[in-house]
Amino acid sequence: MFNVAIVGATGVVGSTMVRVLEERGFPVTELRPLASARSAGTTVEYLGKPFTVQELTADSFEGITIALFTAGSERSRAFAHAAVAAGAVVIDNSSAFRMDPDVPLVVPEVNEADLEGHRGIVANPNCVAAPLVVALKPIADAVGIERVIVSSYQAVSGTGALAVAELRAQTAGNLSGTEPAPEVYPHPIAFNVLPHIDVFDGSGYTGEEIKVGNEARRMLHLPDLRVSATCVRVPVIHAHSQAVHIETTEPLSAAQAREILMVAPGVAVVDDPTANAYPLPRDAAGRDEVFVGRIRDDASHPRGLAMWIVSDNLRKGAATNAVQIAESLVMRGWL
């Protein structure tokens, strides 16, 4: 049994982490919800019992075995080492340590073995990269993958609770002719799509788009994998979708890819288009699987495959994967 801290316990990912720990029956002795001073004193319910949120400080981690961080990169950088010093293993959902060679970046279905020999911090991947590598790994193992082109359709809950509230309020206002000005996003998100997630760099890509490539290369152990992404925010509450085109090293037909994906860990194939069956964000919301459909031979490349991947950004894209990392650490004796 373990004492588990959740840093950012009152946010959309943090509260999903509490639900996922419950659902999966993770062996928790003490749950210690941590957050900013503003949230301190409120309570988080776990298995029917209230746990009081404490203010996050460097002294918050005494007696903690596992600290799940999901309060942004700045807080991770400021407090993760204190947690490790107090004896905890940190599973960090921010991007702070994801490219640190001393920190494993892990999706257990893909590269669980990378957890071995961790130095106290494990990074949880980006919410687009995590489901992407779950779908790509079995194909990479079978025939190799050389190039990936991703266009994403990302839900607002990836931005946080304020963005969910903004989408709802803006949409209601738009329908009644009293649309409030945007505050969370630089442009209206109601009935709109925004090709802008994270900050732009000099290359014209955004940080989010660059993360998809960097993290996929690290987790797939394919340092030469060529990746280009266009990351787009869409007016969806939960679950990110991705239109993905890949180029394999050896040819693989869509039928073969479908067979491989049907038995791949963490993947649920939903691919009967003539029966209108394909992955949808509203169906994926609240689910832990990576849903894959629209699997077809890419008409534009002899070794090309196209597919459509949908996964709940708060679940496999964040909370579920973090809890799975904790489970792996426990099961393999790597805590």
Next chain:
Amino acid sequence: MFNVAIVGATGVVGSTMVRVLEERGFPVTELRPLASARSAGTTVEYLGKPFTVQELTADSFEGITIALFTAGSERSRAFAHAAVAAGAVVIDNSSAFRMDPDVPLVVPEVNEADLEGHRGIVANPNCVAAPLVVALKPIADAVGIERVIVSSYQAVSGTGALAVAELRAQTAGNLSGTEPAPEVYPHPIAFNVLPHIDVFDGSGYTGEEIKVGNEARRMLHLPDLRVSATCVRVPVIHAHSQAVHIETTEPLSAAQAREILMVAPGVAVVDDPTANAYPLPRDAAGRDEVFVGRIRDDASHPRGLAMWIVSDNLRKGAATNAVQIAESLVMRGWL
């Protein structure tokens, strides 16, 4: 001065055609709105005067010079030849004749000369293909294009007025907890994205996705151009967006592509991402331009370019392009 019939005058595209004829000062003597018996007797206003909608029959075209058809493929197949027999030139917005070698498929900025020698019917392209070729043509002319990968974010007005009503009603219902069941689409479109536009064929692609490639190849005069599309309906009212990755024959930097596009006919470059300036569907709605931004070197290919294209599907994707074809026919003396 010309007598202009609009077949499907009461639909979303037909009524936009009336507005575009007005705005551009097209020399109309008589406007003859045609529609199904259900709409006959209603009126369409043109330059402040009401014109009574008449029921579409084979006898509807006497004295008509130009007939703009936008009432679906079935009605185009049934009535276009009657219009031609009556002496009209048909500009058809359906997919009925787009791949007919006897029928030019034209975006005037791209392949206006293909109109010469038409046999009475001209096809207006698909609402994704039209803006795509406007953006690709100047790049193809400069350095050649070999491959195009498109992921679309398509507005519901492309489906018609009932789909716009469904999105609004479903969204309002969702927000108030009384969401009606979908009728126009096979799944809810409110706060969802649907990777399904048009019907699926045996290849796993949809008709819409196949049209993008076929029509781009025809209009660009690049029969070997390799194209793969994923067409996705998103909860946006007007204007289609596209994340586009292209492979050119000779290298072209993003900076060079931006310079080429800045002077390209029909294109408006909106590409200052650090100032949050990129094309957005809500900004493009009601506009005739093809907006291009997020122009960048494709990190995954040495001769790759990525860009983001947005255009009003009812305008350049339909009505505006049809009226531009009519203008070309008049100006070049090809009526």
